[in-house]
Amino acid sequence: MKKVILGAALCSAAVAFAGAANADGYDSDFLSDSTNALILGSTGIPTPDAAYVTGAESLYLDANGYDGTAASATVLTTPETYDFTTSVPQGEQDLINAVVADYAAGDMGCSAGLCSDPLTIFTYSQSSAIAALAEQQLAADNIPEDALRFVMTGADPLGVPDTLYPTEVYNIDGDFFVEPGLLGTTWQDILQEVVLHLAYLWLTPAEIDSATPVVEGLTTVFDIPTLTTDQLVESLINALSAGL
Numbered sequence: 001m002k003k004v005i006l007g008a009a010l011c012s013a014a015v016a017f018a019g020a021a022n023a024d025g026y027d028s029d030f031l032s033d034s035t036n037a038l039i040l041g042s043t044g045i046p047t048p049d050a051a052y053v054t055g056a057e058s059l060y061l062d063a064n065g066y067d068g069t070a071a072s073a074t075v076l077t078t079p080e081t082y083d084f085t086t087s088v089p090q091g092e093q094d095l096i097n098a099v100v101a102d103y104a105a106g107d108m109g110c111s112a113g114l115c116s117d118p119l120t121i122f123t124y125s126q127s128s129a130i131a132a133l134a135e136q137q138l139a140a141d142n143i144p145e146d147a148l149r150f151v152m153t154g155a156d157p158l159g160v161p162d163t164l165y166p167t168e169v170y171n172i173d174g175d176f177f178v179e180p181g182l183l184g185t186t187w188q189d190i191l192q193e194v195v196l197h198l199a200y201l202w203l204t205p206a207e208i209d210s211a212t213p214v215v216e217g218l219t220t221v222f223d224i225p226t227l228t229t230d231q232l233v234e235s236l237i238n239a240l241s242a243g244l
Contacts, residue, residue, distance in 0.1 A: 032066075039053050055201035060151050063102050096137050105201050107119065108144075135150070135165055151165070172227065176197065208222075
């Protein structure tokens, strides 16, 4: 629990440093035919544990038609340190290396730009910044558009490409780290804006399902309504129960 709180509190600072779904925005087939996934952590969580993977898969992958299992969801270790000047570029290279290796091995089943088993990449905050940067190099490396599906949480949508790979971004309204211009007038407001950034793996399916999708090219941003104090408390209880 401490790792999630301490890590996620600053992980979207990396985003600032680094520079169509169905109507309800939840039960889609975005990840259909994808049987393998890479799961990346957030700041302070270089190697996500089993609870993190389970939360990511159940909330954001399975609900979007992912055809893989927990066994086919692979954790990708990236630095995820608080030194974003080195952590982000190294994480970007780690992700690029992993994807290129999988593609060279034929794991995405690609032929003439069409891929029968696209690789799903799940990211949270700092790793979302990493993935957004990696998309550009992966495209330059001629990894086909059809080979990858990105699912990002807690990401600054201004830094996410919308012309390279199919991408879904899930953000909570009022999350300070994905809305840098947002700043409450009281310390309670500011605290809530920060805590909201910690809640992505604590949410309920209904809360995610209430998101409003906005489509920009290949990228769909899902704006999840802000959580009340009661919902945040309930989410914290859910996280503790799940061992996060």
